Amino acid sequence: MPYLLVVRHSLFQAINPIKTISILAIVLALLLNSVTIKAADNSAESKRTAQGWPHNHKVAISLSYDDALNSQLDHAIPALNKRNFKASFYVVPLSNAFQARLTEWRTIAAQGHELGNHSLFHACRSDKPNRNWVKAHNALEKKPMQAMLNEIKVANTLLQAIDGQTQRTFTPPCFDQQAQDGNYINVIKDEFIAIKSLEDKKFAALIVPNGIKATDIIEFIEQQPASIKLVNVLFHGIGGEHLSVTQQTHEALLDHLHANQDKYWVDTYRNIMLKKQKGH
Ligand SMILES: [Zn+2]
Numbered sequence: 001m002p003y004l005l006v007v008r009h010s011l012f013q014a015i016n017p018i019k020t021i022s023i024l025a026i027v028l029a030l031l032l033n034s035v036t037i038k039a040a041d042n043s044a045e046s047k048r049t050a051q052g053w054p055h056n057h058k059v060a061i062s063l064s065y066d067d068a069l070n071s072q073l074d075h076a077i078p079a080l081n082k083r084n085f086k087a088s089f090y091v092v093p094l095s096n097a098f099q100a101r102l103t104e105w106r107t108i109a110a111q112g113h114e115l116g117n118h119s120l121f122h123a124c125r126s127d128k129p130n131r132n133w134v135k136a137h138n139a140l141e142k143k144p145m146q147a148m149l150n151e152i153k154v155a156n157t158l159l160q161a162i163d164g165q166t167q168r169t170f171t172p173p174c175f176d177q178q179a180q181d182g183n184y185i186n187v188i189k190d191e192f193i194a195i196k197s198l199e200d201k202k203f204a205a206l207i208v209p210n211g212i213k214a215t216d217i218i219e220f221i222e223q224q225p226a227s228i229k230l231v232n233v234l235f236h237g238i239g240g241e242h243l244s245v246t247q248q249t250h251e252a253l254l255d256h257l258h259a260n261q262d263k264y265w266v267d268t269y270r271n272i273m274l275k276k277q278k279g280h
Pocket residue numbers: 014066067118122173174
């Protein structure tokens with residue numbers, strides 16, 4: 001029987017939030033954009049040999065933080081560093097918090113956290129429900145695939161200038177893929193070692209916590225079938241800003257992962273996917 005899980009789809013404005021939108025509208029938007037994803041099934045095919053993570057961990061956990069937000073530097077980084085966890089930050093170079101705090105982003109990269117590509121301008125489809133925050137000039141349905149490739153290559157170069165890394169991963173803004181003339185993932189995929197959210201659904205599951213408790217996230221992780229070897233926990237705001245969870249929720253999740261380090265391998269998405277590609 002298929003194992004079904006509900007993931008709140010990431011719909012938000014990465015930069016220059018429209019502050020005139022009422023709280024009610026935001027709540028409604030988030031509710032309306034819940035999607036159901038068939039994460040995995042229990043077929044014989046999915047019951048393959050254990051992935052073979054380091055130290056026989058059962059599941060790799062990729063904690064990621066999208067959109068380069070102040071609350072991530074202020075709240076997520078101290079909580080991660082306190083527990084010596086490494087995570088991935090899918091930054092938008094146009095964001096105020098990226099431009100104003102560039103030295104801090106460089107510092108966290110030097111600490112071992114990952115700066116991931118999330119494009120330069122965070123183009124999303126404007127023709128989906130509750131997307132009136134997407135600016136006309138940045139609507140994905142009006143951008144050719146080549147424009148997305150150019151943007152994403154420049155973002156890679158910019159990030160390399162900051163952290164020196166030549167291997168990078170990508171998270172598609174809003175999880176959208178269809179540009180003006182086709183699926184742009186097809187033309188950008190060779191720029192990356194992995195693309196978050198597009199893994200084999202028998203191998204990986206993904207949750208976008210928004211206003212939920214640590215126990216909800218822990219339950220999501222622990223209820224995955226044995227075939228799932230990677231759980232992506234994709235955050236945005238921590239203790240503020242958009243699609244947020246409280247600092248207490250974030251810290252409680254980290255405490256749980258820290259207390260169960262024999263079971264969970266917490267590392268950057270880059271390190272996890274490099275390990276997977278090496279075949280163990
Ligand atoms: Zn984003």
